[in-house]
Amino acid sequence: MTLRHWARRAGVCLFLLTTAGLSGTASAATTLDTVKGRGQLLCGVNTGLAGFSNPDSQGKWTGLDVDVCKAVAAAVLGDANKVRYVPLTAQQRLTALQSGEIDILSRNTTWTLTRDAQGLNFLPPVYYDGQGFMVNKALGVTSAKQLDGATICVQTGTTTELNLADWFRANNLKFKGVVIEQLDELLAAFFAGRCDAFTSDESQMAGVRASVAPKPDDYVILPERISKEPLAPVVRHGDDQWKDIATWTLYALLEAEERGITAANVDQQTKNTDPNVQRLLGVTGDMGKMLGLDNQWALRAIKAVGNYGEMFERNVGKGSPLKLERGLNAQWTNGGLMYAPPIR
Amino acid sequence: MTSMTPPQSGPRSTLLAPPRSRPLSLNDPGLRALLWQLLVGALVLLAGWTLLHNTLQNMGRLGIASGFGYLGRESGFAIEERMIEYGPTNTYARAYLVGLLNTLKVSALGIVLATLLGTLIGIGRLSGNWLVSRLCGAYVESLRNVPLLLQLFFWYAIITEGLPGPRQALTLLPDVFLSNRGLKLPAPADDPAWSWMAAAFALGIVVTLVLSAVSRGRQASTGRRLPMLPIGLGLILGLPLLVLLAFGGAGLDTPRLQGFNFTGGVTLTPEFAALLFGLVTYTAAFIAETVRSGILAVARGQTEAAHALGLSGGQTLRLVVLPQALRVIIPPVTSQFLNLTKNSSLAVAIGYPDFVSVANTTLNQTGQAVEGVAAIMIVYLSISLALSALLNWYNARIKLVER
């Protein structure tokens, strides 16, 4: 054994150690402490889903799901930009959360019992969706029940594929599926006429019709909704404080819309005499402290992304190329399902 | 490569084997080798055990089930393209089988077609026709140098966008329709004429084989050969045709436009077509290069000698050049076949339900990542090993037998 010999071996060990050093460690501390210590929120998002999470031409992430990350970062860290977006595929998303690679998953994930039981906690849905069908008007189809024998484009790896098979089975109809993982590949196939119908969440279909269809008026969305798809952010089991923080940040955004507080007027609203507004914005009460934050948490979140209505319109609603209707996602006062419990 | 340092002399070089007086010395190369092997073997075992331990612990903590118990459960998803009966009420195991058969189908067809196309293009590159050789050159360069995944995306878009819908389908031949739902062909219906035709086809092959043996014997004794190509073709294709005429036609299940789609007949789906097309054109570019270099490796004298013996250009290529070139070509082409089979896993990107695609969906639904990835690996490993065993056997058969 020569010295050089050992030196070489030491070099190999050093290399292995460096590799190990590059890997981070998620300590056993609470998620809030970890996030604060890191100074950054790790947020899992979709690798590209128009209106929900997609990078713009400057490479900045935008979308409804992305705004959820920003709101939580603003509430917890005081800065909506202190987010690290981790783009994830459908297979990776749950493992990434379970293994501590991300703090919160905000990636159009449907809330189901199976997933909830897999060591996950779902937050209030940020988008109530439902699966439907879109067809070319020229087919003359007015109801999904008429789709017997049709070829249907569907995305794989999602609950959509299972709902489709279930629904056709329940109705004793037959279909041929064209199953593709990447949405944009699938859309290209559908609009080229590869399939008679496209099935997906309503939000996607409407958005797709408005922004991808060569002639939007040639396509209709059939009235049937064959599933309930509450799309909600997810956190890990076992850290109730973190779940409360994320949950109430979302509720604060809903409450802000109900009380007419916007990103633009939030500073003036602190002078509002309505006690509900005063509690929300931390003028009175200790709402934030109870969550383990400071009392300006909601004010910062609203300032960063606006209230829920603003988020919606900017990313997927009137202010975006997708032009989605509020529908189920309107405030409960307008016949929707968005309902924040009292902040008091 | 690098400038070399002169061999160092001095006390560190052990010129002579150590004296045998101390048989258990650490300087004994045999003992040291043994120790090193033991050490490394133990380290590998330790690493494997640690990984297994961690994995089991993590899965227990996260509530992920383990084992292949899920195989017997109902899958709940449909697979459109299948060679055996399958529906959402069938088990995951059956879904796996459907995926496996789809992988085998596209790989087998791909290998045959890529070999044909690759050989043609490889010969084309050596063609005397300037346009042909340049075109083949451009083909090889452009396809070899762009990632296959990108090409698959591209072909799929072209096929679905470029072809008309089912109601405006192109009628290529009577009862053969081409649309963006795929190529619809008539299929043999339930009719005894078909089994008789199959029998006639088999008979044709047997007779052809016998005749070619006779022809070889005749060539050995007289130097003349029977015109085997027309005889063989006539037997193999002509006999079934005669049967068909005798029956006065056979029943066909023809595709008809009904409701949304064509029903009846057999379908070549766009997903399958795009995958097959992409795999074949991509792999053919590599095979073409191998064929070209294989042909170039045959000494020029061989061709000249064949010409001097009075063989025609085609005979020279078939009887003299290709058999010799094959020895050079087979080993690298083998690895291209394996590559094609493995590349068929990119089907997942364009929606052809191959094994990886099915395993991926299953993995998503059951959350059993370890078993899912293991299944993929086992299946591909078995295919690869079987294929390379087959090709090694063939390679050994055509190897140059030296004295």
Added chain:
Amino acid sequence: MDRPALPPPAALRSSPLHWVRRNLFSTWYNSLLTLLILAAAWTLVPGLAAWLVGHAVWSGDAAACRAEGAGACWAFVAEKWRFSLFGTYPVEQHWRPTLAMLLVVGLLLGSADRRLWGRPLLLLWPVVLLLAGLLMQGGVLGLETVPTYLWGGLPLTLGLSVVGLGLAFPLGVLLALGRTSAMPVFRALCTVYIELVRGVPLISILFMASVMIPLFLPQDVTVDKLLRAQIGLVLFAAAYLAEVVRGGLQAIPKGQVEAASALGLSYWQRTRMIVLPQALALVIPPLVNTFIGFFKDTSLVVIIGLLDLLGAAKSALTDPAWRGFYREAYLFVAVIYFIFCYALSRYSRHLEAQLSKGRRR
């Protein structure tokens, strides 16, 4: 090699008409082929040219591209080229990855010259890579820190390839030595590893890296997504490189090893000074081909959600304002891949010719 052994007679060389007859219409089937090709070109080229150039939309927004009769939407590329090339890297810092890539590409070009091969160049590589990495990462010399998770596009593709090869190469050499070793345990381990990896598709290895590595590690250790993909790629490439290197090792005459042993050189000395330099020199062309294949294969990281060149282009397609222009996006990416791979494969052929010339002497 395509050329005939002797130059054609002067009379044939001079006239273009003769050239046409000799090269396009020499026999009846050659004439037929020529006519067929010309007819195909006649029908295809005008439409293609109109789409690519004639009716193409060079600037404006998506609406202009969706107008009736519009050809290729190069406006999409004009809008999205930065994102496709650099991913989520901050826009105002784009000069840094550009400079880093220039450094690496420059060194690549420099390494192409055989006269420069030697230890200094070998040592220059890690230095330049480190420099490029530092430039991208920042945090020194007043450069703003840009963490790895923001990296994307072409720098990521290049980085995954170059660093991947850099790490896979030594591993591959070790594996090849192990497989040809006299010690049965090493031989068995290396053989099993190589055949295992070569027998499965790359995406299964990437799946494993992306979904299984988190399960392999203790509870509180996480490995960055990019690093996981890099580990998967290195493990994959090492097996293929090992087989190439083994080919070279087997071509070294036994006498070389025996002579070296007789001189009293130890195993590592023999390997380092006698065997490897000869073996590696023999397999340089297939090595370069393996490099090209690996460069293309890095595009598969799209499937595990990394924004490499192809991934970023696909992600650019999800901008609500610019959806549906995938032909343009894919063509753009294909051209970039082609430039790199074609240059490398030309170089490989040139090298092969040069080396075999040397060997024939």
